[in-house]
Amino acid sequence: MERPGRLLLLSELRVRNTAYDVSLSRSLLTWKRRISSPVYHPFRPRFCVPSFPRRPDSGVCHSVSVSEIISVREEEEENSSRQRDDGSWKKIKEREGKDCRQAFTVLYVERCRQHRWRCAEVTFTCPEEALYQRWVSSIREQLASITSRPKHLLVYINPYGGKRQGKHIYEQKVAPLFAQAGVSTHVIVTEYANYARDHLRTEAELKKFDGVVCVGGDGMFSEIIHGLIWRTQIDGSVDPNCPDQTLLPSSLHIGIIPAGSTDCICFATVGTNDPVTSALHIIVGDSQPMDVCSVHHNNTFLRYSVSLLGYGFYGDVLTDSERKRWMGPARYDLSGVKMFLTHHYYEGTVSYLPARGIVGTPRDAAKCRSGCVVCQHNGQLLSKRAENYTMDEDSESDGEWRTIRGKFLAINAASMSCACPRSPKGLSPAAHLADGTTDLILVRKCSRFDFLRHLLRHTSKDDQFDLTFVEVHRVRRFRFTPRYCQSDSDLELDLRENGKRQIFSQICRDHPACGCAPAYSSWNCDGEILTHTAIDVRVHCQLIKLFARGIEEPTVFEDLTNPCAI
Numbered sequence: 001m002e003r004p005g006r007l008l009l010l011s012e013l014r015v016r017n018t019a020y021d022v023s024l025s026r027s028l029l030t031w032k033r034r035i036s037s038p039v040y041h042p043f044r045p046r047f048c049v050p051s052f053p054r055r056p057d058s059g060v061c062h063s064v065s066v067s068e069i070i071s072v073r074e075e076e077e078e079n080s081s082r083q084r085d086d087g088s089w090k091k092i093k094e095r096e097g098k099d100c101r102q103a104f105t106v107l108y109v110e111r112c113r114q115h116r117w118r119c120a121e122v123t124f125t126c127p128e129e130a131l132y133q134r135w136v137s138s139i140r141e142q143l144a145s146i147t148s149r150p151k152h153l154l155v156y157i158n159p160y161g162g163k164r165q166g167k168h169i170y171e172q173k174v175a176p177l178f179a180q181a182g183v184s185t186h187v188i189v190t191e192y193a194n195y196a197r198d199h200l201r202t203e204a205e206l207k208k209f210d211g212v213v214c215v216g217g218d219g220m221f222s223e224i225i226h227g228l229i230w231r232t233q234i235d236g237s238v239d240p241n242c243p244d245q246t247l248l249p250s251s252l253h254i255g256i257i258p259a260g261s262t263d264c265i266c267f268a269t270v271g272t273n274d275p276v277t278s279a280l281h282i283i284v285g286d287s288q289p290m291d292v293c294s295v296h297h298n299n300t301f302l303r304y305s306v307s308l309l310g311y312g313f314y315g316d317v318l319t320d321s322e323r324k325r326w327m328g329p330a331r332y333d334l335s336g337v338k339m340f341l342t343h344h345y346y347e348g349t350v351s352y353l354p355a356r357g358i359v360g361t362p363r364d365a366a367k368c369r370s371g372c373v374v375c376q377h378n379g380q381l382l383s384k385r386a387e388n389y390t391m392d393e394d395s396e397s398d399g400e401w402r403t404i405r406g407k408f409l410a411i412n413a414a415s416m417s418c419a420c421p422r423s424p425k426g427l428s429p430a431a432h433l434a435d436g437t438t439d440l441i442l443v444r445k446c447s448r449f450d451f452l453r454h455l456l457r458h459t460s461k462d463d464q465f466d467l468t469f470v471e472v473h474r475v476r477r478f479r480f481t482p483r484y485c486q487s488d489s490d491l492e493l494d495l496r497e498n499g500k501r502q503i504f505s506q507i508c509r510d511h512p513a514c515g516c517a518p519a520y521s522s523w524n525c526d527g528e529i530l531t532h533t534a535i536d537v538r539v540h541c542q543l544i545k546l547f548a549r550g551i552e553e554p555t556v557f558e559d560l561t562n563p564c565a566i
């Protein structure tokens with residue numbers, strides 16, 4: 001609960017014809033009904049809930065954090081009416097026959113069920129013009145002093161993402177809120193794939209903007225980070241192709257308006273896939289750092305990843321689903337069932353560098369939440385290590401690499417939980433957004449029944465890692481080599497281990513139904529297919545920042561007091 005601090009203003013104003021004591025400090029706007037009501041008891045503070053403001057007529061005391069005020073609107077003519085969003089007309093000034101009274105409306109963030117935010121408003125009427133002016137200008141001054149709020153945004157809309165509603169969602173739900181908050185925008189509707197990435201890399205005048213907004217899904221977000229990270233390295237004379245290079249963080253924040261098929265990056269950083277909630281997080285200037293993995297093949301840069309790098313099952317689902325793009329988000333379910341029934345496994349070698357000295361494990365019960373202390377601690381630790389770069393990196397590359405060979409149904413690296421509506425706890429429920437690590441999940445060859453048990457646990461409280469054929473490691477780097485890319489000496493070893501078996505007849509024996517199981521899958525990299533299977537992955541701690549705050553823990557007050565949440 002925020003402490004109110006020194007009061008800047010304290011006046012008696014009216015809300016819907018009822019007298020309220022209204023106060024403004026640097027951190028809080030509070031309005032408290034003057035006449036005590038039978039339900040009010042001064043020693044029961046539960047009626048005053050600063051972080052979860054209630055509607056004006058639902059209680060006696062309301063508070064809203066100044067950081068969550070969206071804007072102040074000056075109401076115009078006395079006795080005039082204004083049309084609400086829902087089409088109804090509301091009166092702005094009460095007819096009381098008193099002297100000239102002035103009204104202003106404060107728009108603020110109201111929390112609803114399941115992490116959704118809405119824009120609520122309350123209209124205050126002042127007894128005199130001078131007081132009205134003081135109130136409006138004082139609130140505006142407080143808002144102007146919040147330097148983290150974006151004023152100019154560069155917006156990219158993918159009109160073909162998800163259900164092809166990106167443009168409509170932006171125009172109907174987001175643009176009006178930006179306008180109300182006084183945020184100016186330059187909107188670009190993409191014309192083809194990689195349009196936004198290339199525009200950011202070369203053309204965009206980034207100095208003019210405080211942030212970039214992505215209207216689309218995870219694939220569109222991936223375009224944005226590729227453009228932005230690349231541009232930042234080139235502007236800072238850093239070679240993005242070198243796998244050992246420490247990358248420069250971009251100064252621009254990225255906002256995500258979900259309009260894609262999975263939208264897991266939005267879901268895992270805000271707690272819901274809702275365009276209005278995301279727009280409000282952007283307006284209030286929230287900040288959430290996020291790890292980025294760089295993916296290389298033979299020292300050549302391939303891509304960045306922030307959510308899922310998946311070989312085997314998720315790679316095959318993506319490859320198959322691309323042919324069904326016309327179906328929209330349902331394509332993943334259909335391809336998921338198909339790939340589940342196909343039940344391919346792939347052989348290869350995974351090497352990884354376990355994360356040393358950091359807090360947290362993939363089996364923790366605690367989750368990454370707003371203001372996560374694990375991310376803060378590990379972020380500081382890793383940036384200190386980066387300062388003493390040479391010694392540490394050398395020991396990283398020399399020792400401690402571990403190697404696992406086997407037959408895998410899936411190899412997944414989750415740099416964040418990958419929570420999404422299909423799986424609200426995600427692929428790795430305890431993964432952190434900004435701790436500099438990724439959770440490497442190895443699902444070994446098992447029966448269809450066992451694999452189904454593993455998949456189903458993504459949707460229940462049961463632990464999807466608590467199975468003999470699943471292992472999970474928290475890592476800083478990893479490499480994968482598919483079996484048939486292995487060096488000659490590795491292959492010789494394989495042949496000795498397997499006797500004199502023929503490599504290809506081995507595959508066909510294990511798949512008598514088709515007789516031609518593929519030796520390779522593809523990597524699903526945040527929803528894009530990689531062109532190579534042998535990859536080298538490194539996590540870059542907190543390389544980008546989002547207009548988000550991580551998932552907020554629900555407070556005891558949320559369901560009890562917020563009428564919107566009931």
Ligand SMILES: CCCCCCCCCCCCC/C=C/[C@@H](O)[C@H](COP(=O)(O)O)NC(=O)CCCCCCCCCCCCCCC
Nearest residue numbers: 217218219260261262263264308332336340423455526527
């Ligand atoms: C039986 C139910 C099993 C449910 C298992 C659900 C696990 C879902 C984990 C999803 C992790 C998603 C990670 C994010 C990936 C995105 O970057 C990426 C791109 O997103 P975009 O389209 O918005 O651009 N999305 C994806 O790659 C989509 C992955 C979706 C996988 C769906 C899998 C469904 C599996 C269904 C199996 C059903 C077996 C039924 C047997 C009778």
Ligand SMILES: Nc1ncnc2c1ncn2[C@@H]1O[C@H](COP(=O)(O)OP(=O)(O)O)[C@@H](O)[C@H]1O
Nearest residue numbers: 161162190191192193216217218219220260261
């Ligand atoms: N104008 C466009 N036309 C076609 N494809 C586009 C366009 N703009 C972006 N894309 C591509 O569309 C793909 C999917 O975008 P995304 O917004 O993630 O939707 P979805 O979640 O449905 O996959 C991405 O690979 C992106 O590069």
Ligand SMILES: [Ca+2]
Nearest residue numbers: 415432435437
């Ligand atoms: Ca992480």
